[in-house]
Amino acid sequence: GENVEQHPSTLSVQEGDSAVIKCTYSDSASNYFPWYKQELGKRPQLIIDIRSNVGEKKDQRIAVTLNKTAKHFSLHITETQPEDSAVYFCAASSGSSNTGKLIFGQGTTLQVKP
């Protein structure tokens, strides 16, 4: 089955710096790659996603890149702010491309120091 590996497990940056989180996946049939942010004690919420026919997608300070050949995708956060501190999860679609089934990475705890 699909396996998603996420690195690093923890990341500490100074406010204003950039943060990069990387994920690799095993299923070459995966075609949907969302990123979720989870604040302490709250539910995960989608922040950005990318599909396999696109190499890069940007939304203000957040961008995601996808390399299908290498089977890895990354989240980039620029000009980090204290409110970016949270746990971030990557995910990849699994099995039949139309089931909606997602497999998640282990999560990255991002700390942005003022």
Added chain:
Amino acid sequence: NAGVTQTPKFQVLKTGQSMTLQCAQDMNHEYMSWYRQDPGMGLRLIHYSVGAGITDQGEVPNGYNVSRSTTEDFPLRLLSAAPSQTSVYFCASSFWTSGRRGGTQYFGPGTRLTVL
């Protein structure tokens, strides 16, 4: 819309007890799923469903049962609770139609379960 709702928010069980975690959504989503979240383990898929009457196993299905009798509801049953099932459980739902390649999953608020 209430979105995805879960009950209860907190639950304490003794080893061997059974219980049902409730999940409901009012967005007419075809796809629903259950995850458990443990420190350092991310979100692990327990069971999922692509429509009423259709369910399948995820990564960690042992010890859990599900059914999907309606589009709105997707309860998760713990048959005989064990301390290893202490976790936070999230239900999620999304649109899925033939030809659509995955959609945004909306999560419920979670249920924190402790098994003593």
